Ligand SMILES: NC(=O)c1ccc[n+]([C@@H]2O[C@H](COP(=O)([O-])OP(=O)(O)OC[C@H]3O[C@@H](n4cnc5c(N)ncnc54)[C@H](O)[C@@H]3O)[C@@H](O)[C@H]2O)c1
C-alpha cells in the first residue's frame with residue numbers, strides 16, 4: 327500500500343512509537359508532526375522519525391492521508407476540532423486515546439461523519455515522551471478501533487491494514503463497552519498501583535525502611551504508578567462513570583477478603599488465592615505487546631564498577647545489539663543480578679552461548 331503523507335498531533339511515547347513503526351513499514355511516507363513541546367519535535371526531526379514539524383495546527387496537515395491524534399485524550403478532542411476545517415474529505419483522523427466514549431461523542435457533535443475513526447492500541451509503558459518511543463511497541467498487541475456509525479468500510483480497511491502492517495492486531499469494539507473493559511483491566515489497576523505507592527509513602531517508618539525493603543512483589547505491582555500524571559488525569563476525567571463503578575466493585579471484593587481474614591476463615595482465604603492464581607494462569611503473556619515481547623536474560627555478576635561496560639563490550643564485539651541493560655537492585659548487598667534485554671530471540675540465544683562460554687551463570 328502507498329502512503330505519501332501522515333500527520334501526528336502529539337509525539338510522545340505512543341505518537342513517537344507509531345511514527346517510528348510507520349517509517350519502518352512505509353519508507354517513502356513523509357511524516358509531519360505538531361506537539362506543544364518543541365524539544366520533542368526537534369529530537370524527532372534529528373532522529374529522522376519525522377520529516378517536518380509545525381508549531382501550530384495549520385494547513386500543513388491539509389494533504390495528509392491519515393492524522394493520528396496522540397496527545398492526552400482531552401487535548402485530542404481540541405485538536406480534532408481544529409483539524410476538521412483544514413483537512414480534505416478523504417483524510418482519516420484517528421486517535422490513540424485510552425478512553426473512547428468522550429471523543430466519539432465529540433466527533434459526532436462535530437459532524438465528523440466518516441472522517442474520524444476512534445483507536446486505542448493496547449500497548450504502552452510507564453515511560454513517556456519521544457525518548458521512550460520504540461518501533462516494536464505494537465507488535466502482537468491488540469489495537470482497538472471504535473468507528474463512528476457513518477465510517478466508511480474503505481477507511482476502516484485502510485486503517486486496519488496499517489495496524490496490521492506495524493504488527494498489531496486490530497479489533498473493533500463499541501465505545502461504551504471499550505470504556506467499561508479498559509476501566510477494569512487498565513484504569514482501575516493504575517489507580518490501585520498509585521494508591522499502594524501513596525500508601526507506602528504515608529505509612530513508612532521514620533527510618534524509611536519500607537522504601538528500602540520493598541522488593542519484587544511491590545515493584546511488580548506498582549511499575550505503572552510511574553506513568554504520566556497528565557495522561558492519567560485526563561483518562562480519569564473522561565471515563566469517570568465506568569471507573570467509579572469498577573472502584574465500587576473493587577471495594578466490595580476487598581471488603582469480602584478483609585472480612586474473611588478478620589474472621590480467620592481459612593477456607594475463604596485459600597479459595598480467594600487459588601481462584602486468582604488459576605485465572606491469572608490462563609492469561610497469555612505472549613500477546614501483550616512490548617513488555618512481554620522482550621527477550622531478557624539475567625546474569626549473576628559481582629556488583630563492581632565497570633561490570634556493565636565489560637559485558638556490554640563483550641556482546642557488542644560479537645555484533646549483538648542490547649535494548650536495555652541494568653543491575654536489578656532487588657538483591658542489594660549480594661552479588662548483582664544483571665538484566666539484559668535484546669531485540670530478538672537470535673541475539674538472546676547467541677548471548678547465552680557467549681556468556682556461558684565465559685563462565686557466567688545465565689538465567690532466561
Ligand atoms: N502510555 C501508554 O501506555 C498508552 C497506551 C495506549 C494509549 N495511550 C494514549 O496515548 C496518548 C498519548 O500518551 P503517551 O503515553 O504517548 O503520552 P506522552 O506523555 O509520552 O506523550 C504525549 C505527547 O503529547 C504532547 N501534548 C500534550 N498536550 C498537547 C496538545 N494540546 N497538543 C499537541 N501535543 C500535546 C506532549 O507534549 C507529549 O509529547 C494518550 O491519549 C494516552 O491515553 C497511552
Ligand SMILES: O=C(O)C(=O)C[C@]1(C(=O)O)C=C[C@@H](O)C=C1
Pocket residue numbers: 423424447448449450451452511512513550617
Ligand atoms: O504496560 C503499561 O505500562 C501500560 O500501562 C499500558 C496500558 C495498560 O495496559 O494499562 C496503559 C494505558 C493504555 O491505554 C493501554 C495500555
